[in-house]
Amino acid sequence: AFIAFDQVLPHDNHIMLYDQGMDAYSPRRLTLMTELKQSLHNNELELYFQPQVDLKTNKVIGLEALARWTHPEFGFVPPDEFIPIAERTGQIRALTSWVIKSALAFNSQLRSANIDINMSVNVSAEDLNDTSFPGQVAIMLEESQVLAQNLTLEVTETAAMRNPEVAVNALTALSKLGVRISIDDFGSGYSSLTYLRRLPAHEVKIDRSFVLEAHQSSDAETIIRTIINMSHELGFKVVGEGVENQAMVALLKTRGCDYGQGYYFARPLPENQVVDWLEQY
Ligand code: C2E
Ligand code: MG
Ligand code: MG
Ligand code: MG
Secondary structure, three states: OEEOHHHHOOOOOOOOEEOHHHOOOOHHHHHHHHHHHHHHHOOOEEEEEEEEEEOOOOOEEEEEEEEEEEEOOOEEEOHHHHHHHHHHOOOHHHHHHHHHHHHHHHHHHHHHOOOOOEEEEEOOHHHHHOOOHHHHHHHHHHHHOOOHHHEEEEEEHHHHHHOHHHHHHHHHHHHHHOOEEEEEEEOOOOOOHHHHHHOOOOEEEEOHHHHHHOOOOHHHHHHHHHHHHHHHHOOOEEEEOOOOOHHHHHHHHHOOOOEEOOOOOOOOEEHHHHHHHHHHO
């Protein structure tokens, strides 16, 4: 390990030690680091929306907003690449605010077309770390005139565990606004049942790796069944992520999973295709 570039960039005031294996400072990455800031102003970022379906009624209940960056030189840059960059260069707070505002604006646009639907937005550990975040969310709800209950904030299990005290405080404040809280990629981290119980959450999303393997691995199926039963006992709704085929739908339904999301229903859609998709579905 050697001392890396990150120390000259704002990162929680820590000095980062970093492993050679990470390929973190390739020329491409350095370019993305410096150009992410402009991307917001240059309209290179946009939101796609992926439907979430109630497995009992087959009704669409929500849309998850997923950020997309089309870079002028590199083309499509996946969020798994640029979100960590935003997190490590102090830009995620601005990005999250933009995503929430845009998702709420789209929600009120849909409501004018008589489409009443939940909006889910992903937030990072850094957002929860900012004590002004819940207040900012309250203002964005106020300005957009969207009811808090129509907004779900997704935080990954791993992010919620990074600093449990901070996460519990932030999620409690957000819950008090009436916003729904969802624990994303659940099962991929190492949190205990006791910890999940402490989180003021409303929903758990089963990590898609388990859904993917469920039909061929009895372990994965056991994990899914356990997550669903445990979540229901704790009063959480459960979403199965990465639902790609009818067999996965059937398995989740049999196990009592509430909602499904995945390519089987729809890929993430650009904003201008959402209404058409909803009408055809
Ligand atoms: P996530 O929140 O767990 O989002 C689900 C990811 O799974 C999305 O990838 C989605 O396109 C993909 N997916 C959905 N259905 C299927 C399926 O049936 N099969 C497969 N193989 N994949 C499926 P995407 O859009 O590339 O986003 C990756 C991750 O990047 C997200 O995972 C989330 O953690 C993060 N992300 C995306 N947008 C934002 C954002 O606006 N803010 C933050 N903080 N993170 C974001
Ligand atoms: Mg998510
Ligand atoms: Mg997920
Ligand atoms: Mg994920």
